[in-house]
Amino acid sequence: MNTISEQPATASPAALNTSPLPPAFLAALQQRFGPGQCSTALAQREQHGRDESAYVGVPPPDAVVYAESTADVADAVRLCAQHRVPLIPFGAGSSLEGQLLAVQGGISLDLMRMNRVLALHPEDLSATVQPGVTRMQLNAALREQGLFFPIDPGADASLGGMAATRASGTNAVRYGTLRDNVLALEVVNAHGEVLRTGSRARKSSAGYDLTRLFVGSEGTLGVITELTLRLYPLPQAVVAAICGFPSIEAAVRSTIATIQYGVPIARCELLDAATVRAVNAHAKLGLREQPLLLMEFHGSPAAVREQTEQVQEICHEHGGADFEWADTPEQRSRLWAARHQAYFAALQTRPGCRAITTDACVPISRLADCLLASVADAEASGLPYFLVGHVGDGNFHFGYLIDPHSAAERAVAEGLNQRLVSRALALDGTCSGEHGVGLHKIDFLRQEAGPVALDAMRSLKQALDPHGIFNPGKIFL
Structure with missing residues (x-):
C-alpha cells in the first residue's frame, strides 16, 4: 500500500500529525453519546476515512460520532474544543479532493442521521x-x-x-x-x-x-x-437533446456561441469520445462514440421549441449532427444517470485504477483555448484519461487514470494537473469550479489567491476557530 509520502506535494507528510485521543476525551464522548452514536470500531472508522479522491494510506479518524440533532453537534464540538481534538464533518462521503480525510486524527462527525x-x-x-x-x-x-x-x-x-x-x-x-x-x-x-x-x-x-x-x-x-x-x-416543458460533433473543438465552439447568444439553456454537458465509450459499456447505451453535447431545455413549450431551434442551428454551423431527442421523463432520467455515472464508468475501463481529477473553470470566451490545450497535453502524455464538462459555464473535468501504486504515473498525472490549472489561471480562471480545495488543491489555491488573500483567509479561520479543531490541514496549511 502507498503511504502518504507518495502523494503529491499538496498532501505532504507534514500534513499528517496524528496522536491518540486523550482518554478523558474518549470517556466523555462515550458517556455523552453511548454505543449507538459513538464508535471506535475499525470498520466504521475506515468507512469515514476515505472518499472518492486518489489518496491512499491516510489513517482513518480515531472515532466516529453520529449526530442526530443540533444539540448533539454542539456537545461534540464543545468536547473537541475542550480537549483540542480535531473534528471533521462527514456527509455522504462523495468528495473528490480529500476534504474528509483525517490527516490530523480526531473524530468524524457523521451528519447523515440529521435527514429531515x-x-x-x-x-x-x-x-x-x-x-x-x-x-x-x-x-x-x-x-x-x-x-x-x-x-x-x-x-x-x-x-x-x-x-x-x-x-x-x-x-x-x-x-x-x-x-x-x-x-x-x-x-x-x-x-x-x-x-x-x-x-x-x-x-x-x-x-x-x-x-x-x-x-x-x-x-x-x-x-x-x-x-x-x-x-x-418545475418547468412546463423539459426536452433533452444529444448532438454529435466531428471534434471536441466543434462541440466547444458551439457551446460558446450558444452562451454568447444568450440562449437560456438549462444543461450543456460535454463528453469526449473515450468517455462516451465508457458510458456505453457501463450503462448499456447506444450513444454515438464521438464528442457529444448533452443538452436540456426548460420553459414553456413555445420557449423550449425556440431554444432548441436556435441551438440546433448553431450546432449545424459548427459541424454538429441533427439532434437526437430524449423527451420523456424515463429517457431523460436514463441519459442523465449515464452522464452522472461517467466517473465510475471511466474507472471500470482500467480495473484497479484511481482517478486524479481536476475541475478548472474559465471565462466562457477562453474555454476552447484552455480545454483544447489540455487535451493535447493529456494525449501527448500517453496516460489514460476521461473528459467531461459543464461547459455551459466554462467548467470542465479531467480524470487521469493511474495505477495507485505507480509513483511514475502519479507524477505524470500531477504534472498534467499542474499545467492545466496554471493554464486556467493564466486565462483568468480558477483552480476549482466545484470540487473545492480540500488537500489536493492547496498549492493551487496559493497560486490563485496569492499571499495577501491567503493571509485574510487564515485570519478568518483564526478568528472563528481559534484552536484549529475544524477539519485541520484543509484549504491551506
Missing part, C-alpha cells in the same frame, strides 16, 4: 432542511408541490456537504451554484454555540454576508446543521 425536511414554504419558493437530507430526497418531497431544487452535482450528495463545498453541477449554467441558492444557515461554531445566518427573505443588506462565508468553507469554520434553500417551479 423541516419546512416547506411553496408560497415563498423555499425549504428548510437538515444537513443529511440529500438532493434526491428533497426533490422527492417537493414533487407534489410542483417545485424542485436544481443543484445537481451528480452524486446523491448531502445538502450540508454540497453547501460546504459550494457544489454546482449540470444545471449551474441556468440556476447557479449553492452560493446562489442558500438563503440561510444554522451553524455550530467552534465554541459549541449555535448561530444563524440570513433569513427566508430573498435579499438583505444587514451586516456581513456570513451565509456565503460558510458556504464553501469545507467544514473548516463551523458545522452546518440547517439550511434554507431557494426552490424553483
Whole structure:
C-alpha cells in the first residue's frame, strides 16, 4: 500500500500529525453519546476515512460520532474544543479532493442521521432542511408541490456537504451554484454555540454576508446543521437533446456561441469520445462514440421549441449532427444517470485504477483555448484519461487514470494537473469550479489567491476557530 509520502506535494507528510485521543476525551464522548452514536470500531472508522479522491494510506479518524440533532453537534464540538481534538464533518462521503480525510486524527462527525425536511414554504419558493437530507430526497418531497431544487452535482450528495463545498453541477449554467441558492444557515461554531445566518427573505443588506462565508468553507469554520434553500417551479416543458460533433473543438465552439447568444439553456454537458465509450459499456447505451453535447431545455413549450431551434442551428454551423431527442421523463432520467455515472464508468475501463481529477473553470470566451490545450497535453502524455464538462459555464473535468501504486504515473498525472490549472489561471480562471480545495488543491489555491488573500483567509479561520479543531490541514496549511 502507498503511504502518504507518495502523494503529491499538496498532501505532504507534514500534513499528517496524528496522536491518540486523550482518554478523558474518549470517556466523555462515550458517556455523552453511548454505543449507538459513538464508535471506535475499525470498520466504521475506515468507512469515514476515505472518499472518492486518489489518496491512499491516510489513517482513518480515531472515532466516529453520529449526530442526530443540533444539540448533539454542539456537545461534540464543545468536547473537541475542550480537549483540542480535531473534528471533521462527514456527509455522504462523495468528495473528490480529500476534504474528509483525517490527516490530523480526531473524530468524524457523521451528519447523515440529521435527514429531515423541516419546512416547506411553496408560497415563498423555499425549504428548510437538515444537513443529511440529500438532493434526491428533497426533490422527492417537493414533487407534489410542483417545485424542485436544481443543484445537481451528480452524486446523491448531502445538502450540508454540497453547501460546504459550494457544489454546482449540470444545471449551474441556468440556476447557479449553492452560493446562489442558500438563503440561510444554522451553524455550530467552534465554541459549541449555535448561530444563524440570513433569513427566508430573498435579499438583505444587514451586516456581513456570513451565509456565503460558510458556504464553501469545507467544514473548516463551523458545522452546518440547517439550511434554507431557494426552490424553483418545475418547468412546463423539459426536452433533452444529444448532438454529435466531428471534434471536441466543434462541440466547444458551439457551446460558446450558444452562451454568447444568450440562449437560456438549462444543461450543456460535454463528453469526449473515450468517455462516451465508457458510458456505453457501463450503462448499456447506444450513444454515438464521438464528442457529444448533452443538452436540456426548460420553459414553456413555445420557449423550449425556440431554444432548441436556435441551438440546433448553431450546432449545424459548427459541424454538429441533427439532434437526437430524449423527451420523456424515463429517457431523460436514463441519459442523465449515464452522464452522472461517467466517473465510475471511466474507472471500470482500467480495473484497479484511481482517478486524479481536476475541475478548472474559465471565462466562457477562453474555454476552447484552455480545454483544447489540455487535451493535447493529456494525449501527448500517453496516460489514460476521461473528459467531461459543464461547459455551459466554462467548467470542465479531467480524470487521469493511474495505477495507485505507480509513483511514475502519479507524477505524470500531477504534472498534467499542474499545467492545466496554471493554464486556467493564466486565462483568468480558477483552480476549482466545484470540487473545492480540500488537500489536493492547496498549492493551487496559493497560486490563485496569492499571499495577501491567503493571509485574510487564515485570519478568518483564526478568528472563528481559534484552536484549529475544524477539519485541520484543509484549504491551506
